[in-house]
Amino acid sequence: MATTYATENLICGQIQTDQVYLKADTYYRGMPLKYTAASDYYEYSATGSELAAIYLGNPQATSRVLSAAGYDAVIKGGQVFQDGFVNDSGAALTIDEDYIAAAGANGFYIKKK
């Protein structure tokens, strides 16, 4: 069986992290999250202007299933790769200039590939 080895494709500079309360969902490293104040939790959103955090979790695991809302690690700001973003299925998320500009306002500097 072929094996692929880990590569870093999310963190590319100084980052700031936190542990926050997340909505029940399946989380993949690199999922952009928004904050839903009415529910007091973070959840997936692919809209750049809503980017409040990026799911970090455990990089050795491919994903984490939160069957109920719970806590995990997120990136709250800093330099991240354009390539590292994934959607809520874990597939690559297309990050365009609109997204990069909007995310910049939220403290995320997205480095292009």
Added chain:
Amino acid sequence: MADTLDKFTRTLKKLYEETGNMLLGGKKGIDQFLFDIDDMDTSANFALDQLIVNPEAVAFRHPDEESHVRKYSSGSGTIYEVPHASEKTPISEALRDAVVAGIESTGSFSSKHAKMVQNIINQHVSAHTVTRWKMALDTIRTGIFAPLGIGGKDIGIKIDYGRDASLSITYDFTAAGADINEALKELIDAYRAYGGSYDNMCVILGRKWLEKFSTDTTVIEYMKSNQANIILTRDILPPELFNTQGLKLMANYLVPGEIAPVSICAFEPRYKYVAYVGATASDYMPEDEAIIFSIGDDRYRVFRGVDVLDGNGKAVRTVGEIVFDSFNTKDPVTELIRSQTRVAFVPGNINRTARSTGTFSES
């Protein structure tokens, strides 16, 4: 009010210092006592192969009959991810100006700074120590290694060793005829049923269990009678078992109906456990629980590699109970003292431990 005379008011300050549960010189921590095999390496994970077999008896046969076939039990292997813990404390410009407890305000900057760094290191060491103590006890109690995140929250890195449910029992002290001897017997029975060893059997009792033990009529009767065959030894000044800080050996006791004595202990270090900032201080050993294990069983205290900065600011990988480094932010000038560890408590066989949770009356 300005004084014209410089008064001779005091001598040099005395410093009275207490830093939580620091491990005292010459003592061992309960994490080392419970998980007595250290495994240190700069790698990331811990691999454990388990080959746990209890072969059945052989089958006899008639002459000229074919041999019976005995299958080989191959065992199984598991790779455990060892989680990181790291904390940093900033020394800002304001702190560098501040007077440090124990050093005179007229003291030199270097002596104040050295004392401050030493205090920070002590506080980090104490924090790591109490975390390890609690995690080691909890692993034996629950069968789950549970590192928690900020605010004591589960962040999905627990390791559940899958202890059999029959090893977590309950005992109702409020039922008619219930007493500590029956409670201990049931705990030992549960432990023995899964192959627990009679050798060096040890129980750690919570406070309410201890109270039951100390006031039990049978135990008191043994204490009173000076029998030739001693079935209870108690010291009015309980020693620390194997020089383990806070682990008091209350008695060596042959529970009625059992064939080997058990060391009855209580874990009561100086300070209670505070899980996170703002958490209520709690007992290390919950008051309504008792755990049993053999001191001689193999359990692993695993440390793995952490990435730190060396003297030149280069990233290096090293391993240790706690690894310190420091780094600076340039503007404003802030020095950050950082402590890191990567630790897991892995029992050789979690089914060699058991826990009983008691039900007590309200009083």
